Amino acid sequence: MAAEGLRPLAGIRVLELAGLAPAPFAGLVLADYGADVVRVDRQGTSFNVDTLTRGKRSLAVSLKSPQGISLLRTLLAPPSSTEDWRADILIDPFRPGVLERLGLDPKDLLEKNPRLIVARLTGFRREGPYAKMAGHDINYLALSGVLPMLGRKGDKPYFPANLLADFAGGGMMAVLGILAALIERTKSGKGQIVEIDMVTGTRYASIFPLTMARPSLGLPMWSEPRGENILDGGAPWYxxxxxxxxxxxxxxxxxxxxxxxxxxxxxxxxxxxxxxxxxxxxxxxxxxxxxxxxxxxxxxxxxxxxxxxxxxxxxxxxxxxxxxxxxxxxxxxxxxxxxxxxxxxxxxxxDGGGLPTPTPRLSRTPARAGEAEEAFLEPGRDTVEILQAAGLGAKVEKLVKAGAVGAGESRSKL
Missing domain, CATH: 3.30.1540.10 (formyl-coa transferase, domain 3)
Structure with a gap:
């Protein structure tokens, strides 16, 4: 049982490969609930504009360097010592096939570390005609069947910013899948691959309107064309x-x-x-x-x-x-x-009001928004600290000189 006051995910270690909104949001939620989240930024990047980094640390790694990829494999392998930092969870934000091309095939990673959980976030489904195409929230929403239901009568479909596919159908579904895999691991001792795509995730988050709109049910809530229903602006009292x-x-x-x-x-x-x-x-x-x-x-x-x-x-x-x-x-x-x-x-x-704090609120082991020294996390700021915690302190200087990792301001600790 967790100690009083400890956040519920304390002791869980996450390696988050830097990506766009859904994956960083998933990492932020895990960090808020106590996980040690290390964001893997690309070596050579001096600045990032991702604001979803509170409570995280940054490790800058060259994904083009064999030494950099070898380092990531080490961090994803079972620890040689119980004190060494090793990941419980890998968050993959890349298009299908990218991890495999990098030499980080999830199946191989799980073979070496059966307890590892690999959460793979894609926009489109991993298989199918759109799999390798670029896309954003509006595109995933379009393919989900939900977008035509949103908007006013006589107007074109309306998209609610990038909230529905990126965050509800993407990032939050990733958190749900990760937590389910963590709970299952306590029973089996095994990790697994968690697949999240934002088309399917959006449909799952939209199960209420998609179900209510079925003609076979004969319900008045969402039985009419767009903009003529009770919950889409059709009713004057909603x-x-x-x-x-x-x-x-x-x-x-x-x-x-x-x-x-x-x-x-x-x-x-x-x-x-x-x-x-x-x-x-x-x-x-x-x-x-x-x-x-x-x-x-x-x-x-x-x-x-x-x-x-x-x-x-x-x-x-x-x-x-x-x-x-x-x-x-x-x-x-x-x-x-x-x-x-x-x-x-x-x-x-x-400056725009208060920054949102974590929810749900747990009575005994509540989440806590991580401290953010700056609005943006400096790539490689924590490289030295992380590698030392991983038992790789003796290799830091060599990795930095080889360009496999970047140490940012933390190089002063060498």
Whole structure:
């Protein structure tokens, strides 16, 4: 059983090959929960713009150098001593075939170290016509079948930044797979390869709308074309409305009794002249013929007050109506202006609000956001420290001189 106060992944060692958003996010989550995450940056890179590096250390390695590849194999092999730093997990962010060409075939690595877990993140599925093509979140989302479901009626499909495929379907699915493999290893003593592709991952994360939209189920939640359903902006009572000051309120009273409460509060707080005829009632919530007039009424109604005025009116009710906060208004714990214990300094607010802290929150062994000395992790900053911990301290100077590794500012420790 973990000691009180220890983070749940303390003692787990991760080698994260530097890549784009999904893999660094997976590494960040593991680091937040206590894993020792070493990011393998490319030797010769003096700067990186990845901001998902908190709590990590950097080892700069030349992937073109036989000595560099040999070093990685050593770090992925079983330790010769219980004190030597060796990886439990390898995070592979590369396209299919890259690890194999580098001489780091996961099957070979597992043969030498049966306890190793290799998490392989790809955009497209490893097999198929897209396997070796470049792509980004929008492309994986497009192939998932989910993108055509997102957006307004009469408009083109809308993609929610790169949140759905990169982070939900990619990075978070990688964390889930890694944790499942770690738990299984406690029973079998064996590691395994964890395959994550962002097309399949996006579909898994979207199982609710993909299931609700099946005609055979006959459910009203997502049975209509894009932008005409309850949860995609089709329903007037599940939407965002602009207020008098140009800010917004979010509205979502799906359940009829919540909708009744919302209507009661709204009607009491807008001029009677705005009320449509017949007056809206909770009994006609699902009557689509009333939806156009409701959109007009809600639009005009919310514009009669500022966002903060509406926020105060709806605070403490079951109307499912809360303000749309800008990121500059939210602290690191996700607390907005109306919440107690909010901690957000003026300088931090001006810089974009608080940086998100880890969640879920564990009561006995909570996660903790790692310290970040700088916004960006210097490639090779921790090379000497890591190699010394791996029992390779005597080889550091030779590896640096051969160009197999880069030591960054840490070379001063040689």
């Amino acid at each position: 939407d965002v409305y602009e207020c008098k000051d140009g800010q917004y309120m979010s509205l979502g009273p799906i359940e009829n009794h919540f909708y009744a409460e919302f209507l009661d509060i709204l009607i009491k707080n807008v001029p009677p002249s705005l009320l449509p005829s017949p007056h809206p009632t909770a009994s006609t919530q699902l009557d689509r013929s009333t939806w156009p007039s409701l959109v007009s009424f809600f639009t005009a109604g919310f514009r009669t007050k500022t966002r903060d005025e509406w926020s105060r009116i709806f605070l403490g009710t079951d109307a499912c109506c809360v303000p749309v906060l800008n990121r500059q208004e939210v602290d690191s714990e996700g607390r907005g202006p109306d919440e107690p214990d909010r901690q957000l300094g003026e300088e931090e607010a001006e």
